Amino acid sequence: MSDPPKLAERLLRRLIGGRDADAVAGDLLETFEARGGGRLWYWGQALSCIAVRFSLYRRSLPGIGTDFSRALRRIRRNPGYALTAMLCLALALGVNTTLFSFLDSLYFPPAAGARGRPDRANRPQIRGLLYLARISRISRWFALRSGGRQGTVR
Amino acid sequence: MSAIYLGEFEQLVLLAVLRLGEKAYGVPIRAEIENRAGRKVTVGALYATLDRLESKGLVHSWFADATAQRGGRSKRYFKLLPAGVEALSGSRAVFERMWEGLHV
Numbered sequence: 168m169s170d171p172p173k174l175a176e177r178l179l180r181r182l183i184g185g186r187d188a189d190a191v192a193g194d195l196l197e198t199f200e201a202r203g204g205g206r207l208w209y210w211g212q213a214l215s216c217i218a219v220r221f222s223l224y225r226r227s228l229p230g231i232g233t234d235f236s237r238a239l240r241r242i243r244r245n246p247g248y249a250l251t252a253m254l255c256l257a258l259a260l261g262v263n264t265t266l267f268s269f270l271d272s273l274y275f276p277p278a279a280g281a282r283g284r285p286d287r288a289n290r291p292q293i294r295g296l297l298y299l300a301r302i303s304r305i306s307r308w309f310a311l312r313s314g315g316r317q318g319t320v321r
Numbered sequence: 322m323s324a325i326y327l328g329e330f331e332q333l334v335l336l337a338v339l340r341l342g343e344k345a346y347g348v349p350i351r352a353e354i355e356n357r358a359g360r361k362v363t364v365g366a367l368y369a370t371l372d373r374l375e376s377k378g379l380v381h382s383w384f385a386d387a388t389a390q391r392g393g394r395s396k397r398y399f400k401l402l403p404a405g406v407e408a409l410s411g412s413r414a415v416f417e418r419m420w421e422g423l424h425v
Binding site: 186187189190191192193194195196197198201211212215216217218219220222 | 346347348351363364365366368369384387390391392394395396397
């Protein structure tokens, strides 16, 4: 009778580790001897143990891994639905960005910092601050338009 | 406490552990399921299920001291806990209620 494949057992011990791997290797050896060999069988069983150990479905407790794998499975089973949802999201993002840029250029002149010192205004930090200032002014403008009369727009 | 739902394979594993009593470790559990249920079981699937049942508090496992029998590799024994017996009885009762009055 041939010996069980050493590499398979080494992989099992390395990837599963600890006493769990020892017990699994012992079970595999015992069955291997009882059935009178079968190196291919041993490899199949060892790989199944490793695959199950690293499977996302292994734990019944919910987690990010489970959610992610479930989402992937849904996408694979129903790609048309997934594609439609992705297109809708992409379209909504595009329309939102375009509309925001259009309103921004239509109603709001560049902020003071951007007018006199274009070199300074182009620095990433300054650009970020100016962007925040614009958003704040736009939200105040919408608040006033929708009926609020407190505060003034400068 | 709400009743614990057991899948079909989980029930088979728990029943095999119960039948084997003190001799319940990987190899005989697999053999018991294969002989009685006629179902091929991989070692990976069996240990994944046993780990899950242990995390649910239905079985308890421990490692026996290594012997020369398996080249010094230890055995991992399993024992049904009271919650496991209760879960099995609950599953059986569900099926009995579903089968009640049916003749096929």
